[in-house]
Amino acid sequence: MGILIVIISCLLIVLFYSPIRRQWISEPVFKYFKSILPPLSATEQEAMNAGTVWWDGELFRGKPDWQALLNMPKPKLTxxxxxxxxxxxxxxxxxxxxxxxxxxxxxxxxxxxxxxxxxxxxxxxxxxxxxxxxxxxxxxxxxxxxxxxxxxxxxxxxxxxxxxxPGELLSHYGTQEQKSYWLPRLADGREVPCFALTGPESGSDAGSIPDKGIVCEQMFEGEMTLGISLTWDKRYITLAPVASVLGLAFKLHDPDALLGQQSDLGITCALIPTSHPGVIIGRRHLPMGLAFQNGTTQGKDVFIPIDWIIGGQSYAGKGWRMLVECLSAGRGISLPALGAACGHLGTRMTGAYALVRKQFGLSVGKFEGVQDAMARIGGLTYQLEATRRLTTAALDLGEKPAIVTAITKYHMTEMGRTVLNDVMDIHAGKAIQMGPTNYLGQMYLGIPIAITVEGANILTRSLMIFGQGATRCHPYVLQELEAAANPNAAEGLDAFDQVLLKHLGYASSNIFTSLAYGLTAGRLISAPTHGVSAPYYRQLTRMSRGLAVCADIAMLVLGGNLKRREMLSARLGDVLSQLYMASATLKFFQDRGCPESDYAFLRYALDNNLYQIGQAFEGFFANFSNPVIGQVLKRLVFPWGMYYTQPKDSLAADICQVMMQPGELRDALTHLCYIGDKEQDPTGIIERSFDAMHQCVNIEQLIVAAVQAGEVVKGSASEMAASAAKQGVISQEQYHQWQSMDTLRKQAIAVDDFASL
Missing domain, CATH: 1.10.540.10 (Acyl-CoA dehydrogenase/oxidase, N-terminal domain)
Structure with a gap:
């Protein structure tokens, strides 16, 4: 006992007596930290500091405050x-x-x-x-x-x-003069804007853009004017062929120090009328399966006044920060909205089509193979809508959560693609024949566009979500990075010493708590609710703590190499992403009042999240650079093994029943789906056919009973209905109702054909 007291006393002295701690712990770790510190480019540093940390920080640190999430106002339109x-x-x-x-x-x-x-x-x-x-x-x-x-x-x-x-950049950073001139013209449509960022040699690595501007003086409108000589070559620019005003990102150089002492000022954004001499627009790309205006723009030695920089001269060189901050918000709205549209359209139309389309005398939605795909469609759509609502709610509260919006953009577009694949399979020939009645084909062809823009999804997953999140969301790493980068070594060590002590306590707490959660399978973790959702809160808290431990160890062992181990870091990003989407789903369920009708959708989505988390962790442990550490982490997070499984088959039938029946939940999950009321509108035809079939359920039951009783000879559906009417099994009024329904049903499953092409 005396020896134990001595050991504990020594440890406490080392940790809490500053001179000894600095000499024996902080200084060696500081030197090691500087040696493994990943080199950060200026653009990476800008990205690290842009935006805000929000719920992603709660999940990354292992202590999500669920009640705070549930207390967020329910998003609502004005x-x-x-x-x-x-x-x-x-x-x-x-x-x-x-x-x-x-x-x-x-x-x-x-x-x-x-x-x-x-x-x-x-x-x-x-x-x-x-x-x-x-x-x-x-x-x-x-x-x-x-x-x-x-x-x-x-x-x-x-x-x-x-x-x-231009609209967003001007609103946030424009001078008052720029706002007063351009924003009203953009608002009423006098000006059509585009923004040129991507070029042949710079896509997701926007910081490497070769387009350049040279600060100089030239004649402009009869006067010698301080300005910029610009040369650029851009592609994939939406609205460029029809734009009247061009937002342009370029690297600004000042070789003659006309603006100050610095020669290379960095990325800058300017606003240029496309009618300005030297601006080239008009040539189009043809995006796959779509017809929106997208094209190229070029310019060579185009002179513009210095005050055409968005924000004016004082914003020269600040373009990257401007772009990252705006992108961190915009990325969470537009492209995820396309993923949500895939879910809403897919769920509404597939539920109806699965009832209307029959094989072997049964609606195809009654077959388990089809139900397997329909469950994915419905379960993912529930989560798509939940994630859309939570992310936009955060943005409306003033947050600019760069990690959350990267998660939202990546996963919602990928989920939209998964949904469409299943929708296409179920619709089969109806979906692959293009024509006026095909409501799926153009979206199926177009969704890859959403996946490749505003940060290609591969790089968003492998570099951004965890790569940026590990620094921004961790409570101490950013402070340690800043201390290590301090040119004053003594000041840097002082700052590092104070942060390191907190970091050690944080890491120790996470390790022991994660093990305790694992040994008890999370059963002792408190949950903010009771009932069907409570076990999920517990498991998500447990996985959040496991992520905190694994992230700390990965950064400690791999250091700067973690950025290059993209597949490894992507798996930790997957854990964070699944935790976020599961959080959104629980919030959505709570906002809806926890109705029993949602249980199957909730369980399907969250069981899938936990399974994906487990698979990501398994891949992380199996591929960790040090196999021993990988196995230790595995036993720490999953001491009894990883037992999360894919959603149960029994959930599929429940989800399909909701999708194939009129009801409040079906409407809630598909309220973004356009249903046309014109006679020949394909979505309207499917919907009317769906409604008509439900109105004829009792008639169908009478006919089937008569066939089984031998009163009506088995044959085609139309023959059996006619015979049932003739035999008096159904009335003439019911027969006419059935005929109207069958006409609609045949119209719904019809596909386009043409005399010639």
Whole structure:
């Protein structure tokens, strides 16, 4: 006992007596930390400091405050926003013929362009004082999702001016003069904007853009003017072929020190009228399966005045920070909205089609193989809507959560692709024959576009989510990085020493708590609710703690190499992502009042999240650079083994029943899906057929009973119905109702054909 007391006393002295701690612990660790410190480029440093840390920080640190999440206000549209959706958006969609836009005209018709401009579709994010609508992130997302369910080409056209671009950059950083001139013109449609960032040699690595500007003096409008000589070559620029004003990102150089002492100023953003001499626009790309305006822009030695920099001369070289901060918000709205649209359209149409389409005398939705795919569609759509609502709620509260929006963009677009794959399989031939009645084909072809832009999904997963999150979300690492980077070694060591002590306590607490959670299978963890959701809160808290431990160990052992071990860090990013989406799903369930009708969807989504978390951890442990440490971590997080499984088959039937029945939950999960009321609208035909079949359920039951009793001879559906009417099994009125339903059903499953092509 005496020896134990001595050992503990020595440890306490080493840890808490500053001179000894600094000499024996802090200084050696400081030197080691500097040696493994990953080199951060200027653009990476800007990205690290941009945006805010929000719920992602709670999950990363292992102590999520669930009650704080549940106490967040339930997101809700304002009366003005709802009225715009009910009127302007509804009118716009009624004007839209997506088949004609994509297959014939390769562009929006002029009347739609004019309607978009005059009704403010390009000014959703512009302040009311400048003539804009100043809608919330939730409204922006909702509008884009609804439009996308009708036409992806139209949705992209609407979303780009309301995402990263001149309108947003001017609103946040423009000079008062720039705002007063440009924002009203953008709001009322006099100007059509585009923003040129991507080039042939710079995509996701936007910091490497070769486009350059040289500070110089030249004649402009008859006067010698301080300005910039610009040369650029950009591609993939949405709206560029029709834009009247070009936002341009370039690297600014000042070789003659006309602005100050620094030669290389860094990335800068400027606003240039496309009518300005030397600006080249007009040539188009043809995005796969879609017809929105997208193209190239170039310029060589184009001179612009210095005050055309967005924000004015004082913002020279600050463009990257501006872009990252705006992108961290915009990335959570527009592209995820396209993923949500896939879910809403897919769930509504597939539920109806699975009832209407019959094989072997049964609706195809009754077959277990089809139900397996339908469960994925319904379960993922529940989570898509939950994630959309939570992320936009955060943005409307003023957060700019870079990690959360990267998670949202990556996973919602990927989930949208998964949903569409299953939807296409179930619709089969109906989905692959293009024509006016195909409501899936263009979206299926277009969803890869959402996956490749605003940060290609592969790089978002492998570099951004954990790579940036490990530094931003960790409570101490960013402070340690800053201390290690301090050019004054003594000051850096002092700061590092104070942070390190806190870090050691944090890490020790996480290790012991994670083991305790694992040994008890999380059963002793408190949950903010009771009932079906309570076990999920416990398991997610347990996995959050496990992530905190594994992230700390990975950063300690691998240091700067962790950035290069992309597959390894991506798996930890997957854990964080699944934790976030599961959190969103629990919040959505709570906001809906925890109805029993949601149980199957909730359990399917969360069981899938936990299974994906388990698989990500298994891959992380198996591929850790030090196999011994990998196995120790595995036993620490999963002492009894990883027992999370994929969702149970029994949930599939429950989900399918909701998808194939009219009801509140079906409407809630598909309220963003456009249903046309015109006679020949394909979505309207499916929906009317679906409703008619439910109205004929009793008639179908009478006919089936008569066949089984031998009163009606078994044959085709139409023959049996006619015979049942003749035998008096059903009335003539019921027979006519059945005939109307069958006509609608045949119209719903029909596909387009053409005399010639």
């Amino acid at each position: 009366e003005q926003e709802q009225a715009f959706i009910d009127n302007q958006v509804a009118t716009l969609l009624a004007m839209t013929d997506d088949y004609k836009i994509v297959q014939q005209d390769k562009d929006l018709p002029e009347e739609i362009w004019q309607y978009l401009k005059q009704e403010g579709f390009f000014s959703l994010i512009i302040g009311k004082e400048y003539g804009g609508l100043a809608f919330s992130a939730l409204a922006n997302s909702t509008i884009v999702s609804i439009i996308a369910s009708r036409s992806l080409s139209l949705a992209v056209t609407v979303m780009v001016p309301n995402s990263l671009g």
